[in-house]
Amino acid sequence: MPDSSFASLTTLRVGGAPAELIRCTTAADIAATVARLDAAGTPLLVVGGGSNLVVADGALDLTAVLVANEGIELIDDSTLRVAAGTTWDEVVAYAVAQGLGGIETLSGIPGSAGATPVQNVGAYGSEIADVLTRVRLYNRETGADEWAPADSLELAYRYSNLKFTNRAVVLEIELALERTELSIPLRHLGGERLPLAEARENILATRRAKGMVLDDADCDTWSAGSFFTNPVVPSALADEIEAKVGEAGMPRYAVGGTEEKLSAAWLIEHAGFPRGYPGEGAPARLSTKHTLALTNRGSATAADIVDLARDVQAGVEEQFGVRLVPEPVWIGF
Ligand SMILES: Cc1cc2nc3c(=O)[nH]c(=O)nc-3n(C[C@H](O)[C@H](O)[C@H](O)COP(=O)(O)OP(=O)(O)OC[C@H]3O[C@@H](n4cnc5c(N)ncnc54)[C@H](O)[C@@H]3O)c2cc1C
Numbered sequence: 445m446p447d448s449s450f451a452s453l454t455t456l457r458v459g460g461a462p463a464e465l466i467r468c469t470t471a472a473d474i475a476a477t478v479a480r481l482d483a484a485g486t487p488l489l490v491v492g493g494g495s496n497l498v499v500a501d502g503a504l505d506l507t508a509v510l511v512a513n514e515g516i517e518l519i520d521d522s523t524l525r526v527a528a529g530t531t532w533d534e535v536v537a538y539a540v541a542q543g544l545g546g547i548e549t550l551s552g553i554p555g556s557a558g559a560t561p562v563q564n565v566g567a568y569g570s571e572i573a574d575v576l577t578r579v580r581l582y583n584r585e586t587g588a589d590e591w592a593p594a595d596s597l598e599l600a601y602r603y604s605n606l607k608f609t610n611r612a613v614v615l616e617i618e619l620a621l622e623r624t625e626l627s628i629p630l631r632h633l634g635g636e637r638l639p640l641a642e643a644r645e646n647i648l649a650t651r652r653a654k655g656m657v658l659d660d661a662d663c664d665t666w667s668a669g670s671f672f673t674n675p676v677v678p679s680a681l682a683d684e685i686e687a688k689v690g691e692a693g694m695p696r697y698a699v700g701g702t703e704e705k706l707s708a709a710w711l712i713e714h715a716g717f718p719r720g721y722p723g724e725g726a727p728a729r730l731s732t733k734h735t736l737a738l739t740n741r742g743s744a745t746a747a748d749i750v751d752l753a754r755d756v757q758a759g760v761e762e763q764f765g766v767r768l769v770p771e772p773v774w775i776g777f
Contacts, residue, residue, distance in 0.1 A: 450499035450775075453491055453508065455554055455658060456668050456738075458746040459499030459775075462489070462508040469512045471527065471615040475582040475589050477509055478613055482584055489775055490613050492529065492556030495658075496563060496668055500776030501746045511558055513615070518542065523577070524619045528558020532565075535619075540640045544621035545628060546575040548640055551647040552657040554669070558614040562606045563771070564599040568647060569631035572619075573599035580616040589615065602673050602771055655733035667737040671753060672708040672768040679704050685764045689714050708768055709736040715763040717756050728752045750777065 450459025468474040481488045487506040491497070513527040516538050524544070526535050536551045549568040550560075559565075560572040561579055576594040583590065597604040606612060627643030629635040638646060651657045655664030677685075682704045686694045691714075695707040712735045713719075720732040728748035731737035738752050757768050 448508070450494070450497070450504070450508075453510070454494035454497045454499060454668075455666065456494075456498060456744075456746075456749060457666050457740050458501070458744055458749055459497075460502040460504050460746075462504050462506055464507045465510060466507060467510040467512050469514075469529070471513050471580065471582075471589075474509065474511055474513060474528070474613060474615060478582060478584060479587060481507055481509070490610075492559040493531065493554055495554035496559065496772045498668060498749060498770075498772050498774045498777075499746060500774075502776075504776050506775075509613075511556060511613070519618075522621045522623055524621060526557040526617050526619070528556060528614045528616060530557045531555075532557050532560055536644065539619075539621055540644045543623055543625070543640065545624040545626070545640055546570075546621040547572075547619065548627045548643045549630065549647055551644045552651040554658050557617055561594070561597055561599065561604055561614060561617060563602045564597075564604050566602070567651075570628060571599070571601075575619045575621060577618045577620045579614050579618070581612040582615055583612045585611060591618075608773065653733065655731045655737060655739075663741045664731040664733045664737070664739055666740040666742075667731060668772040670708070670736045670771050671738045672712075672736060672757075673771045674705050674708050675711070675766050675768060676703050676705050677766055678702055681765060682706060685711075685766070688764070706766070709734065711760050711764055711766060711768070712736065712756055715756075715760045717759060722752075722755075726752075730756070746777075 448465035449461040451457050466477055468477050489506050489508050491508050491510050512529040514530045515527040517525045519525045532555055535557050536547050539547055549570045553565050564571050564573050578591050578593050580591050626637040627640055629637055659665045676699055679702050682696050695710050696704045699705045719735055721730045727741055727744035731739045738749055761767050
């Protein structure tokens, strides 16, 4: 029998077994399965690519519903309709091959298309909110299967009203792209625009160098991506932190009158947690390529990952008075 534990369903490769794993290959099947489990009061977890999940060790009292409906359809000159279970990076590759721009900067983000609205995935200055027009939802409160406009999801930085609420399951998404030869401006290249396919390759190479493209052979990618969101703090606290570190060039971005967004990776590094912390031999370590990714070196348990997360969180809070908030969804803790 195939292994149905979360260690094999998630990119962090930790976590115990669900009571049951149900793989659904059509939208109707997903909706009917979730409806049936909800009616029976059976706790469930909707799972896509498992790349933003931290699941506890041991037996879990929940049914995992694996979203595995696949398909990409060009429904007019530049609009894609994508089944939720489609691998996200295949959607990007398809768009680029069709000469459709708008998502090339989101190349290499692991997981499923249906999960992209859940935390409004983003990278290199763009996010799914820029192109998402509507989502087909199975509403778990009303039982309705209906298309909802993207703006009903309250998409914001690594957030939507689907994240943590479990109120609905994404069955399909629609993206309004643009016929173009050139990419959107690439922030990490000073706003330069490259031919679409070149932009995609550039993003993939840049992400690979940081361990941000899944690779079975590289434990630096056995992660949930960025483990903490970039914190927004009062400007006065940002001033204090910069003065305390005594180093010019702390990344800080205005997000309103009196608040600024800081870099979680910078804070972690400057709180005394270098890449690879706590060092060779530890089952869970910070990535050796990027401080913001907590990684499984091959034998980590969920408890090891959580201990490391708490260690880093406490260290940053003690040094700088900033409580980092985890980005992935935690289950069973
Ligand atoms: C190496 C690496 C790099 C990453 N880089 C980025 C990045 O650059 N930017 C970024 O934003 N994220 C990044 N991530 C995080 C992750 O890839 C995204 O959040 C992704 O969208 C998660 O998709 P998934 O299908 O794996 O979701 P899962 O991990 O399976 O699920 C995550 C959450 O979404 C819910 N969910 C999943 N599918 C659905 C659905 N169809 N309907 C309703 N709810 C659903 C789940 O219940 C769970 O709560 C990275 C992760 C890794 C491992």
